[in-house]
Amino acid sequence: xxxxxxxxxxxxxxxxxxxxxxxxxxxxxxxxxxxxxxxxxxxxxxxxxxxxxxxxxxxxxxxxxxxxxxxxxxxxxxxxxx
Amino acid sequence: xxxxxxxxxxxxxxxxxxxxxxxxxxxxxxxxxxxxxxxxxxxxxxxxxxxxxxxxxxxxxxxxxxxxxxxxxxxxxxxxxxxxxxxxxxxxxxxxxxxxxxxxxxxxxxxxxxxxxxxxxxxxxxxxxxxxxxxxxxxxxxxxxxxxxxxxxxxxxxxxxxxxxxxx
Numbered sequence: 001x002x003x004x005x006x007x008x009x010x011x012x013x014x015x016x017x018x019x020x021x022x023x024x025x026x027x028x029x030x031x032x033x034x035x036x037x038x039x040x041x042x043x044x045x046x047x048x049x050x051x052x053x054x055x056x057x058x059x060x061x062x063x064x065x066x067x068x069x070x071x072x073x074x075x076x077x078x079x080x081x082x
Numbered sequence: 083x084x085x086x087x088x089x090x091x092x093x094x095x096x097x098x099x100x101x102x103x104x105x106x107x108x109x110x111x112x113x114x115x116x117x118x119x120x121x122x123x124x125x126x127x128x129x130x131x132x133x134x135x136x137x138x139x140x141x142x143x144x145x146x147x148x149x150x151x152x153x154x155x156x157x158x159x160x161x162x163x164x165x166x167x168x169x170x171x172x173x174x175x176x177x178x179x180x181x182x183x184x185x186x187x188x189x190x191x192x193x194x195x196x197x198x199x200x201x202x203x204x205x206x207x208x209x210x211x212x213x214x215x216x217x218x219x220x221x222x223x224x225x226x227x228x229x230x231x232x233x234x235x236x237x238x239x240x241x242x243x244x245x246x247x248x249x250x
Contacts, residue, residue, distance in 0.1 A: 003230075007202055010233050014187075014203045019114050019121035021106045026099055028132050033139025040140070 094142050102135060105151050109134070109158065115199045116162045116192075118185040130165075134158040156214060159200060163215060166192035189236060194229040201226055 113127035113134075114120075134157035138150055145153065187195045200211045201222075212222045 006230050006234055010198065010230050011202050013233060014115060014199070016111075017121050018107055019110050019124055019127070021110050022128060025106055025110075025128075025132065025135065026102045029102065029135035029139050030095065030098065032132065032136035033142075036136060036140040 090143070094139075098139050098142055101138075101150050105154065106131070106135070109151075109154055112155065112199060112203060113158055113162075114185065115187055115203060116158070116195055118188045118190075118195060120185050130158060130162060133161060155204060159196060159214060162192070163196055166196070187233070189232055190229050194225055194232070197222055197225045198229045198233070 110124070110127060110131050111121075113130045114124045117124065117126040117130065119125075119127055134154050137157045138154040141153065142150070187198065190198065196215065197211060200206045200214070201208065206214075208219055208222050208226075211217075212219045215222070217225075
């Protein structure tokens with residue numbers, strides 16, 4: 001027997017009786033798949049919300065603290081009256 | 083037209099129902115071959131198929147022209163490959179009973195079953211199967227040849243003996 005014939009007989013072995021699909025397979029898949037979908041959407045929404053909150057918090061902090069302004073020096077005394 | 087705009091969810095459900103009606107029988111047959119159960123009693127294959135179908139449903143809107151049957155079959159194969167390591171692995175099964183295999187492919191290891199089913203029953207190319215299972219093409223070819231040899235020339239003695247020897 002060559003390779004092709006051997007594999008053909010294995011294929012015949014695989015083509016057995018078809019199992020019966022349980023009637024609730026569709027409903028179960030929709031239920032679980034829908035749950036996955038909702039969970040994924042909720043997670044995505046939460047992440048976007050976190051990102052927006054972080055951006056707003058940073059903007060507020062930057063507007064009040066002005067981190068780009070050079071802080072006044074406290075090692076050299078101010079030069080006055082000369 | 084109006085219905086489609088009104089509820090994409092209902093359209094998805096309708097399409098998915100047609101898909102399940104057409105493909106579930108064949109997919110369940112494939113799953114039953116993978117788990118090496120008999121067609122009359124295949125709880126593990128049903129669980130496997132239910133999960134693969136649920137994931138196909140969740141990904142339905144993002145398929146973008148991809149074949150849903152292909153997607154479901156991939157889910158089935160990858161999930162079986164992942165669970166087989168825990169269920170049949172040779173490093174013990176953490177107290178659970180190793181499921182007894184009695185189907186047509188019971189003499190093969192899970193990996194051999196996976197490759198025989200994907201290549202010979204589903205007719206996927208060797209390269210694609212290798213990529214899906216993260217194996218090299220040579221290894222897939224070798225496992226295929228060995229599995230065909232085992233199936234056509236069964237070793238002497240009862241089938242489960244081989245698995246028990248590997249376990250101890």
